[in-house]
Amino acid sequence: MLQLSDIVMSRASSIEQKVYIKSSLIGISHGLEDMVIEFKLKSEIFVSFQKFEFFMVEYDRYKILDSLCNKIYIFAKNINLDSVKDFKNAVFIELDVDDSMTDEWDIIINHPEHPAIFLSKEIFYTESPKEDQFRKFNGFLSFSSDILLESLKVIKSKLTHYGIYYNVPNINLKKRDQEVPTKKISFFLNRTLSEIEDKNSQLIIRNEEITSLYKDIKLSKIKIKHLAYHDYLTGLPNRLLLSEQINHAILLSSRKKKMLAIMFLDLDDFKMINDTMGHDIGDLLLVEVSKTLINTLRKCDTIARIGGDEFIILIEDIENMESINTILDKIIKCFNEPFILNNHDCFITTSIGVALYPTDGENAEALMKNADIAMYKAKERGKNKYIFCTPVMKTTVTETMKMTNSLYQAMERNELELYYQPQVNCTSNEIIGLEALIRWNHPQLGMVLPGKFIPIAEQTGLIIPIGDWVLRTACAQNKLWQSAGFYPIRIGVNLSAKQFQNDTLIKDVEDILRETGLECKYLEFEITESAVMRDRGHIAKILSTFKKMGIHIAIDDFGTEYSSLNYLKQLPIDRIKIPITFIKSIDVDPKDEAITKAIIILAKDMGLGVIAEGVETKSQLDIINKGMCDEIQGFYYFKPMPANEIERLFKNCK
Numbered sequence: 001m002l003q004l005s006d007i008v009m010s011r012a013s014s015i016e017q018k019v020y021i022k023s024s025l026i027g028i029s030h031g032l033e034d035m036v037i038e039f040k041l042k043s044e045i046f047v048s049f050q051k052f053e054f055f056m057v058e059y060d061r062y063k064i065l066d067s068l069c070n071k072i073y074i075f076a077k078n079i080n081l082d083s084v085k086d087f088k089n090a091v092f093i094e095l096d097v098d099d100s101m102t103d104e105w106d107i108i109i110n111h112p113e114h115p116a117i118f119l120s121k122e123i124f125y126t127e128s129p130k131e132d133q134f135r136k137f138n139g140f141l142s143f144s145s146d147i148l149l150e151s152l153k154v155i156k157s158k159l160t161h162y163g164i165y166y167n168v169p170n171i172n173l174k175k176r177d178q179e180v181p182t183k184k185i186s187f188f189l190n191r192t193l194s195e196i197e198d199k200n201s202q203l204i205i206r207n208e209e210i211t212s213l214y215k216d217i218k219l220s221k222i223k224i225k226h227l228a229y230h231d232y233l234t235g236l237p238n239r240l241l242l243s244e245q246i247n248h249a250i251l252l253s254s255r256k257k258k259m260l261a262i263m264f265l266d267l268d269d270f271k272m273i274n275d276t277m278g279h280d281i282g283d284l285l286l287v288e289v290s291k292t293l294i295n296t297l298r299k300c301d302t303i304a305r306i307g308g309d310e311f312i313i314l315i316e317d318i319e320n321m322e323s324i325n326t327i328l329d330k331i332i333k334c335f336n337e338p339f340i341l342n343n344h345d346c347f348i349t350t351s352i353g354v355a356l357y358p359t360d361g362e363n364a365e366a367l368m369k370n371a372d373i374a375m376y377k378a379k380e381r382g383k384n385k386y387i388f389c390t391p392v393m394k395t396t397v398t399e400t401m402k403m404t405n406s407l408y409q410a411m412e413r414n415e416l417e418l419y420y421q422p423q424v425n426c427t428s429n430e431i432i433g434l435e436a437l438i439r440w441n442h443p444q445l446g447m448v449l450p451g452k453f454i455p456i457a458e459q460t461g462l463i464i465p466i467g468d469w470v471l472r473t474a475c476a477q478n479k480l481w482q483s484a485g486f487y488p489i490r491i492g493v494n495l496s497a498k499q500f501q502n503d504t505l506i507k508d509v510e511d512i513l514r515e516t517g518l519e520c521k522y523l524e525f526e527i528t529e530s531a532v533m534r535d536r537g538h539i540a541k542i543l544s545t546f547k548k549m550g551i552h553i554a555i556d557d558f559g560t561e562y563s564s565l566n567y568l569k570q571l572p573i574d575r576i577k578i579p580i581t582f583i584k585s586i587d588v589d590p591k592d593e594a595i596t597k598a599i600i601i602l603a604k605d606m607g608l609g610v611i612a613e614g615v616e617t618k619s620q621l622d623i624i625n626k627g628m629c630d631e632i633q634g635f636y637y638f639k640p641m642p643a644n645e646i647e648r649l650f651k652n653c654k
Contacts, residue, residue: 004048004106004154005121007147020120022135025105032107032116033061040068043111046155048075048104050122056083066090073159077102093162101158105137108151112172115148117141145171231305233283234290242304242312246364249302249316253357256317261324263313264353264371265293265331268383270309273348281341285348288339296334297327312368318356328352328386335384349384351375360389373397404456406442411469415441418473419640422649423492423611423633426625431653433524435492435633436474437640438466454496463498468508470494475516475523477643482522486650490552492524497531500539509546520550524574528556532571540571547572554611557581559599568606575630576603580614583634587619600627 020028029047036043045065049055055062055076063086066072072090079092095102100121109116120139142148152168159166229241237245246262253260267289274282286309293303293311302314313331318324331352338345353374361367374389381387410416416438423433440448457463471493478491499505513520525546532539532555543553553572557579578599586592596612603610612624615634624632641649 003100003104003158004119004151005100005104007119007150007154017138017140019123020137020139021133022137023133025120025137025139028118028141029105029107030061032109032118033065035114035116036068036109036111037061037064039114041109041111041114043069043109043114045069045072046075046106046108046110046151047072048101048106050076050102050105052076052079062090063087073155075101075106075158091164093159093164105139108148108155110148110152110169114143115145115171116143117147117151119151145173149173234287234305236290236311237302237304239304239306242302242306242314243364243368245302246314246367249314250357250363253316258316259318259324259359260357261313261315261318261327262355262357262367262371263315263328263331263386264355264368264375265311265313265350266352266375266379267309268349268351268379270348273346277341277346281346284341285339285346288341289348292334292339293331296330312371324354324356328354332384332386351378351383352386353378353389354386355389360394370394400456403453404460407440407453407456407460407462410440410442411465413443415443416466416469417441417642418470418477419642420477420491420646421633421640422638422646423631424637426629426632431489431638431649432631433490433492434478434646435526435640436470436494438470458496458498461498463496464502467496467499468512471509472512472516475512475518478522479516479518481647481650482518484647486647488522490522490524492526492554494526494556495531497528497534497539500531500535500542506542506545509551510549521552524552524554526554526556526577529558536570544572559595568602573608575609575611577611577613577633578629580634583612583614583620583624584616586623587617593623596624597627600629604628 035041036045055074062072062074066087066089069089072087073093074090075093075095077095077097079094081092084090084092103122105118105120105122107116107118118139118141120137123136123138125136149168149171152171156166156168229238230236231238249260267285270282270285273285286305289311290303290305293313297303297313300316304312304314306312315324315327332350335349338347340346353371353376355361355367355371355374357367360370370389370393373393374387377393378385378387417440419437419439420434421437422431423435424430425432438450438454440450440453442448454463457466474491474493478489482488502508513523525543527539527543547553552574554575554577555568555571555573556577558576559579559582576599578596582592582596582599584592586596600610609630611631611633612629613633615621615624615632615636617636620634621632621636638649
């Protein structure tokens with residue numbers, strides 16, 4: 001079947017063909033359409049669209065043409081007739097998939113005085129243009145009645161093929177050789193072509209810029225890929241590349257029936273390097289560590305930095321456990337020598353966790369996770385060592401994760417509860433205080449003691465909201481008892497070391513006391529000796545503020561740290577709590593008795609009160625009383641009780 005583009009080919013020697021880019025075609029088409037609209041030309045229009053969606057872009061323009069023209073014939077693929085129901089004088093022709101007209105851009109205006117024909121066909125190259133507007137077309141523009149007649153004959157054949165009858169009208173061919181447009185057409189065309197030339201010159205410049213940019217991108221493709229798969233600081237593989245390499249190594253190990261090892265390295269106390277020497281030195285240290293590891297290990301071993309001061313080493317083709325231990329010993333040994341940073345010696349050690357394939361995991365994610373678990377166990381056991389992952393470790397972590405997930409929901413579900421253990425005066429046997437102790441009513445595990453979940457809360461940061469809840473609940477409950485007419489006593493609340501890192505701690509305490517209405521003198525904060533030793537200066541300042549407010553301060557687990565006497569005089573404390581570790585054997589171990597008596601004497605000499613914790617037997621009580629201890633807390637008198645039982649106790653004591 002003859003196509004409109006065939007006219008261009010048949011007249012190649014007699015008409016001027018040009019190469020147009022898509023933006024030029026849009027300009028020419030709009031110029032011809034605007035002419036019809038401006039002068040309200042009662043004409044026929046034949047137009048082809050490569051895609052029906054392109055027609056929808058021009059929907060409003062063609063709605064105007066539909067009201068002016070005698071007839072509009074629109075050729076396209078995938079026509080949605082429901083979207084063009086409002087067109088009265090338009091005929092939509094659904095092109096076959098293989099119809100070459102789908103590669104054309106044509107517009108024909110059949111008007112006796114103002115004929116116009118623009119025919120074009122897309123040029124296809126091996127490499128498509130980077131932007132759609134730079135697509136190229138072979139085409140020509142004519143205002144000849146002769147060309148119009150030829151075009152209409154092709155159109156008739158085309159319409160007949162698609163089952164539409166069309167009668168070619170009589171056309172005046174007296175000026176068949178005249179290719180000059182009328183004045184009206186010239187006005188629109190010149191204006192349009194002028195705009196097109198300006199736009200095209202801009203587009204050509206932009207295209208050149210884009211071409212240059214793509215060249216630069218192509219030239220730097222290798223660099224970009226390297227950055228995507230390697231650590232920017234050390235040049236080592238990153239986590240993404242490492243995962244791919246581990247999974248590939250697993251396939252090979254599976255075929256060869258050999259082990260592979262994943263070693264998770266974390267530098268010990270690296271934060272201190274950054275804090276004391278600066279991040280630049282810290283970065284330099286990471287680079288030097290990377291170089292040292294490269295020089296220590298085999299070329300076939302993979303070393304990756306996965307973030308911060310964390311490295312992972314992949315060891316393949318392992319014959320036996322002895323060979324792994326040899327490699328690990330070499331790594332630990334290479335950290336014995338100082339790293340030279342800007343002419344300064346820098347000593348640092350590393351903790352290493354090891355996971356083996358297939359024992360500890362069958363994919364990269366599982367192996368790295370289990371190696372990480374083992375690394376933290378190495379940290380707990382003193383650092384500067386390596387530890388292999390064990391089934392117990394994995395089980396413990398799994399249980400901890402479950403516990404962590406449940407703890408996030410515990411407060412929302414009101415699963416937390418406070419118990420209160422009375423503190424008794426040794427002389428009068430009267431209750432003079434209470435310690436608030438948190439419990440977790442777990443829906444599956446039952447009553448969970450704080451030793452199980454408080455460490456998790458501290459690790460996750462949940463200790464902050466939990467600590468606020470404990471303080472608010474305890475203060476509100478104490479105020480409630482006072483309002484009920486019970487004799488006012490102090491209530492002790494434990495503060496975690498993590499809570500002292502909260503910048504709003506003092507304000508939070510002030511807000512809670514104001515909200516609950518509890519006077520400061522009826523509140524006592526208990527803080528462990530180990531917590532104080534972590535940041536003595538900072539904690540001492542906060543405790544001083546609380547002391548000025550009228551809040552009591554007690555040191556819990558006194559005597560468990562080696563430097564107790566060195567710091568004791570610096571803290572604004574009211575009383576010392578002797579830990580259960582000394583009390584439980586006080587009646588059978590003379591050393592524990594001697595330590596307990598020494599603590600009591602020390603406290604008395606410093607004007608401090610003393611509470612003995614964990615008193616469970618009459619013999620323990622007798623020894624403590626001999627030492628002139630002030631207060632007793634323990635099962636011998638009272639177990640921790642919920643609030644309602646404490647209330648009954650108060651009523652019985654009236």
